[in-house]
Amino acid sequence: MNKTPTPRTQVSHRVRRFLRRTLAVSRKEVAHVSRDPMTLYVALGLPVVLLLIFGYGISFDLDRSPLAVVDYDRTPVSRNLRESLTSSGEFLLAATPDSADDVDSWFRKNEVSSALVIPPGFAANLAAARSAPLQILLDGSDGSKAGGVMGTMSALLRNWAAGIAGPAAASPIEARVTLLYNPGLKSSIFFVPGLMAFILAIAGVLLTALTVAREEEQGNLEQLFATPVGRLDVVLGKLLPYLAMGIVQALLVLAVGAVAFDLPLAGSPFLLAAGTLLFLVAVLSQGLFISVIAHSQQVATQIGALSSLLPSLLLSGFLFPVERMPMPLQVIASIFPSRYFVTFLRGVLLKGSGFSVLWPNLLAMAVFSVLVLAIATKRFRRRVA
Amino acid sequence: MESTPIAVVSGLKHHFGATLALNGMSFEVGPGQLYGLVGPDGAGKTTTVRALAGLLEANEGTVRIDGLDPLEPGSGVRERLGYMPQRYGLYRDLSVDENLQFFGDLFCLDRKTFNQRRERLLGITRLAAFGDRRADALSGGMYKKLALACALLHQPSLLLLDEPTNGVDPVSRGELWDLLADFMSQGMAILVTTSYMDEAARCSMVGLAFRGRLVLEGRPADLVAGFSDVVLRVEPASPEGMEALESALVQAGDVVEAVTPLGSGLRIVVQGGEADRVAADLEAAGANVRRLTPGFEDLFLSRAAREPGGEAT
Numbered sequence: 001m002n003k004t005p006t007p008r009t010q011v012s013h014r015v016r017r018f019l020r021r022t023l024a025v026s027r028k029e030v031a032h033v034s035r036d037p038m039t040l041y042v043a044l045g046l047p048v049v050l051l052l053i054f055g056y057g058i059s060f061d062l063d064r065s066p067l068a069v070v071d072y073d074r075t076p077v078s079r080n081l082r083e084s085l086t087s088s089g090e091f092l093l094a095a096t097p098d099s100a101d102d103v104d105s106w107f108r109k110n111e112v113s114s115a116l117v118i119p120p121g122f123a124a125n126l127a128a129a130r131s132a133p134l135q136i137l138l139d140g141s142d143g144s145k146a147g148g149v150m151g152t153m154s155a156l157l158r159n160w161a162a163g164i165a166g167p168a169a170a171s172p173i174e175a176r177v178t179l180l181y182n183p184g185l186k187s188s189i190f191f192v193p194g195l196m197a198f199i200l201a202i203a204g205v206l207l208t209a210l211t212v213a214r215e216e217e218q219g220n221l222e223q224l225f226a227t228p229v230g231r232l233d234v235v236l237g238k239l240l241p242y243l244a245m246g247i248v249q250a251l252l253v254l255a256v257g258a259v260a261f262d263l264p265l266a267g268s269p270f271l272l273a274a275g276t277l278l279f280l281v282a283v284l285s286q287g288l289f290i291s292v293i294a295h296s297q298q299v300a301t302q303i304g305a306l307s308s309l310l311p312s313l314l315l316s317g318f319l320f321p322v323e324r325m326p327m328p329l330q331v332i333a334s335i336f337p338s339r340y341f342v343t344f345l346r347g348v349l350l351k352g353s354g355f356s357v358l359w360p361n362l363l364a365m366a367v368f369s370v371l372v373l374a375i376a377t378k379r380f381r382r383r384v385a
Numbered sequence: 386m387e388s389t390p391i392a393v394v395s396g397l398k399h400h401f402g403a404t405l406a407l408n409g410m411s412f413e414v415g416p417g418q419l420y421g422l423v424g425p426d427g428a429g430k431t432t433t434v435r436a437l438a439g440l441l442e443a444n445e446g447t448v449r450i451d452g453l454d455p456l457e458p459g460s461g462v463r464e465r466l467g468y469m470p471q472r473y474g475l476y477r478d479l480s481v482d483e484n485l486q487f488f489g490d491l492f493c494l495d496r497k498t499f500n501q502r503r504e505r506l507l508g509i510t511r512l513a514a515f516g517d518r519r520a521d522a523l524s525g526g527m528y529k530k531l532a533l534a535c536a537l538l539h540q541p542s543l544l545l546l547d548e549p550t551n552g553v554d555p556v557s558r559g560e561l562w563d564l565l566a567d568f569m570s571q572g573m574a575i576l577v578t579t580s581y582m583d584e585a586a587r588c589s590m591v592g593l594a595f596r597g598r599l600v601l602e603g604r605p606a607d608l609v610a611g612f613s614d615v616v617l618r619v620e621p622a623s624p625e626g627m628e629a630l631e632s633a634l635v636q637a638g639d640v641v642e643a644v645t646p647l648g649s650g651l652r653i654v655v656q657g658g659e660a661d662r663v664a665a666d667l668e669a670a671g672a673n674v675r676r677l678t679p680g681f682e683d684l685f686l687s688r689a690a691r692e693p694g695g696e697a698t
Contacts, residue, residue: 017493024490028476028483035478223474223535226438226545227491228463384440 021229025237029211033241042206043245044252047199051256054195065149066094068106068115077123077164084160085116090152103137113139114149126164189264192257193345194318196250197338200276201283201312202305203249207242208287209304212380213297225382235377239284246280266352275344275358278365282337283308285369289376311336318342340364390415391543391574392437397446398597399432406432407443408597414543414576414590419569421588422578423681428594430578431471434547437576438468450543464492467541469532471548477521481512481531484520485538492539499538506534509564526557533564544568544575550584562587582681593685600688609679614642614687615660616677619667620650626671633670637663643686652677654687 033039069082086093094112097103106112117135125132136153138146212234215221224234257263265272287304294300315322315333322333333339340361347353347361355362390413399407407429414420422430435441436448439455439462448455455462475484485506489499507513510530520528529549536544546565550558562584569575569589577588585591586605593601601608621627630651634641640659645652650672655663664674 020493021491024487027490028479028487031479031483032476218477219470219472219474220476222435222440222470222472223468223532224491225440226463226466226468226470227488228493229491382440383442384435 018230018233021233022237022240025229025234026240029238029241032211033245039207042203043249047203047249047253048256050199050202051192051195051253052260054198055192055257055261063090064092065090065114065145065152066112067091068095068097068103068112069093070097070100070103070115070117072120073118073122075123077126078118081118081157081160082116084163085153085156088156090156100135107137107139113142113145114153116153189261189350190346191318192261192263193349194316194342196253196257196345197279197316197341198309198312198318199253200246200250200279200341201308201338204242204246204280204283205287205290205304205308206301207245208238208284209290209294209300210297211238211242212288212291213294213300216295217297222384225384231377231380231382235288235373235380238288239281239373242284242287243277243280246284247277250276250280263349265349267348267354271355271358272345272348275341275348275362275365278362278369279337279341279344282341282365282369282372285372285376286337289372289379292376292380307336312338315339316342334364335368337365337368388415388417391451392576393447393449394433394437395447397433397436397443397448399429399436399441399443399445405597407436407446410446410594410598412592412599412602414574416542416574417569417572417589419565419575419577419587419589421585421591422576422594423580423582423585423588423591423685424578424594425580427596429597430580430594431547433594434468434545434576434578437543437545438466439463464539465542467536467539467544469529469536469544469546469549471551473520473528473532475520475528475532475535478519480517480519481507481523482516484531484535488535489538494538502538502540506537509567510534524554524557526553526560529553529557529561530564533561537568542574544573546575546577548578548580550579550581558584582685585681591681593688595685595689595692600692601684605681608684609681612679612684612687613657614679614683615655615657616679616683617653617655617660617664617667618647618650618675618677619653620648620673620675622671622673624649629670630667630672633667633672637666642690643683645686652683654679654683654690 033043067086069085071078071082082093085091091114095106097106100115100117103112103115103117106115115137117137119133119135122132122134134157136150138149140146212221215224254263258265286307290303290307291300294303311333312318314320315325315329315336316338317333318338322330322339325333344358344361344365347358392414394413395411397407397410398405410429410433412420412422422433424430432441432443436443437450437455442456450462451465453460453462455466476487479487482503485503486499489503494502504513507516510533512527512530512534515523515527520531523531533546533549536546549561553561565575565577566587577584579585588605591601591603591605591608592599603611619630621630634644634651634653637655637659640656640663641653642656643654653663667674
């Protein structure tokens with residue numbers, strides 16, 4: 001200890017003190033969290049609940065959609081058509097009114113969401129190779145559902161017609177559409193990556209948004225700032241435990257995604273881990289930044305909820321493609337890390353894309369994290385108002 | 386004075402918006418001195434302490450601790466400073482031991498030193514049996530003693546205590562002052578703020594703060610000895626006599642420096658030379674008059690009455 005301190009020993013001394021203080025803040029934060037059931041719920045319960053609610057709730061897949069069939073033809077052919085539509089599971093035969101005029105009341109009672117009217121002479125027309133029109137009635141009050149019903153029903157009708165007419169009648173040019181990466185066009189596969197971004201963003205931002213604001217409100221900061229603790233010690237010390245919690249969240253969400261929604265992992269697990277880690281750092285930094293500028297827990301919660309929920313739900317590409325948004329919205333969307341993470345996740349989980357393709361998304365999340373953390377530390381004033 | 390001061394506050398001025406909090410606050414605290422900054426709420430006591438703790442940059446004036454500026458980053462002031470804020474600053478959901486450990490880590494105490502000091506501080510604050518108790522489950526007095534222990538772990542050369550006895554029961558108040566007297570005798574410089582005038586007597590030096598600056602400073606015994614005013618207890622013979630008494634007081638005019646209610650009568654501070662005349666006038670108005678021993682409160686009231694802007698009450 002009596003040696004003259006060389007620059008090197010001074011540096012290592014400072015690094016040791018920095019680590020000691022940072023870890024002290026982290027340990028304290030772990031104690032706070034472990035004693036607060038609400039934080040634990042937000043951290044671990046909320047992600048799973050959200051994933052299950054949204055995963056099952058947001059679905060554009062048809063499952064036993066109630067269908068009314070009005071059969072004026074009453075031939076074996078028309079019966080065959082009806083059965084082939086309802087045997088696949090997408091449609092459930094909910095009503096067989098005698099007249100097309102009765103269909104309306106079924107719609108109004110919300111007991112069917114689509115109706116097929118087979119006109120008289122349908123079988124005869126088919127047999128004579130004449131045009132054989134069918135009428136499809138849809139409930140337009142739910143636009144996205146109507147679109148799904150229309151698509152599914154036309155596909156089923158085309159298949160049925162091809163089966164009846166035989167390969168000979170097929171037209172010389174046939175477009176065979178092959179859906180890559182999600183062959184069943186299951187919406188859950190497409191949604192789960194978006195959901196994961198949404199859930200990690202909300203939980204991550206909300207977790208950290210409160211921590212500094214709470215200490216300011218309770219008077220802890222006044223005590224803390226009279227000690228030699230540095231601002232970076234506090235910011236990093238608070239970030240680390242929440243990052244660990246975020247990793248648990250991410251694993252939980254991925255596990256639930258794999259078990260409940262058959263979420264594949266086509267790409268590299270290491271790339272997935274790296275991207276998820278970057279996204280976690282980004283959203284936790286966003287939360288810390290909010291906490292530093294908010295001065296009260298109430299304001300922090302509100303800004304935190306808004307700034308995590310809206311961008312990750314609406315501007316991430318989770319529900320609506322960003323490319324089709326007006327320019328100003330696209331610019332706002334490109335600020336928040338969610339949009340890069342959704343693109344990244346779809347790439348690595350569904351398409352199996354590699355680093356060479358996905359690196360711009362990783363870079364964007366890293367830049368966001370560094371900038372936001374730097375501003376948060378800078379704005380973290382060692383003063384008491 | 387006897388030695389170089391540890392804390393020097395000179396000419397501090399500060400305002401929050403339109404409110405003037407400090408208006409030329411100046412004083413010094415030396416080693417082995419227990420300095421009491423005494424005054425009513427709003428006198429600028431907390432603002433002064435925060436400026437010393439480096440938590441506030443005053444608009445004008447300077448603060449030095451061991452010759453260093455507490456606002457200078459990396460100046461090392463924080464290692465020499467123990468601070469106990471008026472608000473509860475410890476972590477309520479952490480236990481006594483966890484709070485001590487946290488502050489020990491922030492000051493980077495090695496394990497052996499930490500354990501020694503922890504034992505000693507828990508011993509003198511009589512908190513040793515409560516190591517596992519959460520801070521929010523401590524009584525007001527125990528909490529303050531824990532905060533004191535946390536502020537003393539790194540053996541600061543200057544201890545800042547902002548209203549340490551506020552909301553503390555009389556027994557714990559006495560204990561706290563005994564502890565401070567011990568630390569003072571060990572050579573620590575201590576600055577205590579309080580709005581309880583009776584506590585001023587326990588300090589080695591007192592500064593009376595009023596409207597952002599000191600109006601009086603000195604050793605408590607010297608201040609009381611040098612107090613030339615007379616304190617009278619005045620009681621009307623009957624409740625109806627109060628009106629006559631009050632008009633007699635108004636007639637006496639400026640020589641009456643302070644009037645506060647006391648039981649069924651009044652406690653008044655009168656300029657020394659005029660005391661006999663005022664007493665005679667009041668007795669003529671039908672009141673019983675008795676001399677009281679002056680206290681710090683009377684000292685403060687009489688001094689504040691001479692300030693521009695009128696009476697403190």
